[in-house]
Amino acid sequence: MNDHLGAVSALLDPALWRDRIFNGQWISAHGGTHIFSEPATGEQLGRIGLANAADVLAAGVQARAAQKAWATSDYKERAAIFRRAAALIAQHHDELATWIMRETGAIRPKADLELREATAHLQEAAAMLTQPKGQLLASASGTMSIARRVPHGVVGVISPFNFPLILSIRSIAPALATGNAVVHKPDLQTPVSGGVLIARIFEAAGLPPGVLHVLPGGADAGQALCSHPDIGMIAFTGSTAAGHSVGELAGRHLKKMSLELGGKNALIILNDADPDIAASNAAWATFLHQGQICMCAGRVLLQRGIADAVIERLVEKARRLPVGDPMGGDVALGPMISARQVARLHSIVQDSVADGATVLAGGTYERQFYRPTVLTGARAGMRCFEEELFGPVASITVFDTDEEAIALASATSGCLALGVITPDIARAMHIADRVPSGHVHINDQTVLAEAHAPFGGGGTSGNGGRHGGTIDWEEFTQTQWLTIKTEAPRYPF
Structure with a gap:
């Protein structure tokens, strides 16, 4: 096994995560371990913990317990966590780029692009903390009427192998920024670029334990995520065929879904x-x-x-x-x-x-x-x-x-x-x-995405959800109507 990739760095040293999953700490998984390889050479890159349904069930409960304190914590400190996470990507850029290249088969410019865009998503998440979270509605004298955005509670994220860092962080970062906890299942083919990397930058940036869980797993873990009673939303990126299955199961359990699927562009x-x-x-x-x-x-x-x-x-x-x-x-x-x-x-x-x-x-x-x-x-x-x-x-x-x-x-x-x-x-x-x-x-081709711009599609490309910028407030929260009266009225009953 080729463990030298992270051996000289404190960030992705395999000794920290080998055979483990993340719940705020690096722990053993009930599903055993999973070996993943380099597509260019077939060489074994590492061994990650394999989460099963029991791990997902435990993570959802733990995330729910940690979410309330996270959502009510000082917004300035939450924003600082995202900025520190972004700084860690810059600090360890070469190390992270090497992992992306070897794990996904990417050329260096593609790896650099992933890291730049991931940084942009983290910066956007930090900016969300000082953006308005609702609207003041028209109301009668003596009443304040507010439509405010509140978290779903726990968001489940399922991401693919092709751009594993971007397609994970673009959901994880805004979900956390809007006050949710996250349970994340990265693709088993890219568990480091799409999972370990994200866990490590947030761990090192000071994210409270239990707020983010990273659980590489198979179909059973995905099914457990979609049916978990403590998970209020599923953000899925992947094939149209898999999206049908995720949408059907999550819909059966009345969860909000953001499905970003394949494109015949x-x-x-x-x-x-x-x-x-x-x-x-x-x-x-x-x-x-x-x-x-x-x-x-x-x-x-x-x-x-x-x-x-x-x-x-x-x-x-x-x-x-x-x-x-x-x-x-x-x-x-x-x-x-x-x-x-x-x-x-x-x-x-x-x-x-x-x-x-x-x-x-x-x-x-x-x-x-x-x-x-x-x-x-x-x-x-x-x-x-x-x-x-x-x-x-x-x-x-x-x-x-x-x-x-x-x-x-x-x-x-x-x-x-x-x-x-x-x-x-x-x-x-x-x-x-x-x-x-x-x-x-x-006057441009089709492969474009920016962290602040709305991204998504309909039909077989998705259910109309969007990621990016202020649109993330709509995806990762729900609207609550709040009224405040200066004194309680007397009703005729």
């Missing part, structure tokens, strides 16, 4: 765009982090007049982008997270080719390294057109008119992000207003 490139810039946007939106991003452009829609020029440039980029171990050299794409994900992606490509699509670049792999792929001739009914790819494949469809582009982009119900490339802003707005999408980027 569209990047529309109109015929008046610059072909070089268009190809650059298409490559970034489809190949970044091996395409393992919910915002990746699962459909690249090219208007016929520019199609050949963009395809030619995109094929050239795909053929020359270096693929390999991010720790071993200067590469643009690392490994996909697992052999299972590679097999799924390759079956989509092969099935689409059998249905008439054409591979112009890529379409091959070695171990978990999938070559950036350009697939043309995609049309409705093909797997490459209908399913979320979650791999480095540019699936291209050529269209003639703007109305055809609108119809193609609207053909699936899971458009989390929409990009439109054209110098004609009015034309782009006409399209943007007619394609249902969680967020829209004119």
Whole structure:
């Protein structure tokens, strides 16, 4: 086992967390231990405690007990905890980036991005502590009427493997900032980047024990989280299929849910765009982090007049982008997270080719390294057109008119992000207003997120919830109506 990653640092030293879970302290788990490996090499990275349903049940009770004191503690000290946590990320940046690279197969710029955005989410959480928590409503003389935001109590967070730090911290930080305690289940493939790292920065920053629990676990732990009587909300990020299961179980127990799911997103490139810039946007939106991003452009829609020029440039980029171990050299794409994900992606490509699509670049792999792929001739009914790819494949469809582009982009119900490339802003707005999408980027590609901006989608991309900035007050609290009279009235009964 490769334990040298954290051996020289007090923050992620494996001796602190090996074989353990976190409840404010590092304790043994009832589910035993889980071994996780580096996707680039297959080398064992570490061993984490494996939480089961009993661990989740205990954590929920402990979190509920700790939540009230946390919610009523001095807001200035709570804000200071978030700022200290952000400072710890900066202090240990290189160490944390190495873990993200090795655990997720990320290139260094992606790891740096995760750490920067995680810091931004922590800073936003600190700022929330001095923001208004409600509204003064109209009322009769002698009565004060207030709509105030109050915590759910305990929030359960379930996060995925692709951007494990950001997609965990963007729920954990605002949930804590709004006065909730948190029970967090990170993905077992990335338990350090998505779990241990967060536990350690908050532990070192002085978060009171019991307010945050980090429990890597399997399906049984997730089910226990969704049905726990002391957990009032579930914030889930993951696949649409898993989101259906989480939503069904949490709904059965009358919990609030924030479901941010997969996206079959569209990047529309109109015929008046610059072909070089268009190809650059298409490559970034489809190949970044091996395409393992919910915002990746699962459909690249090219208007016929520019199609050949963009395809030619995109094929050239795909053929020359270096693929390999991010720790071993200067590469643009690392490994996909697992052999299972590679097999799924390759079956989509092969099935689409059998249905008439054409591979112009890529379409091959070695171990978990999938070559950036350009697939043309995609049309409705093909797997490459209908399913979320979650791999480095540019699936291209050529269209003639703007109305055809609108119809193609609207053909699936899971458009989390929409990009439109054209110098004609009015034309782009006409399209943007007619394609249902969680967020829209004119003259940019689809992979964009900022800590202060609302992020989320509807349809098969989610239940309409949002993360980011002031919107977090709506997600992680509920509104309570409070009235105060100067004296109690006398009623006729």
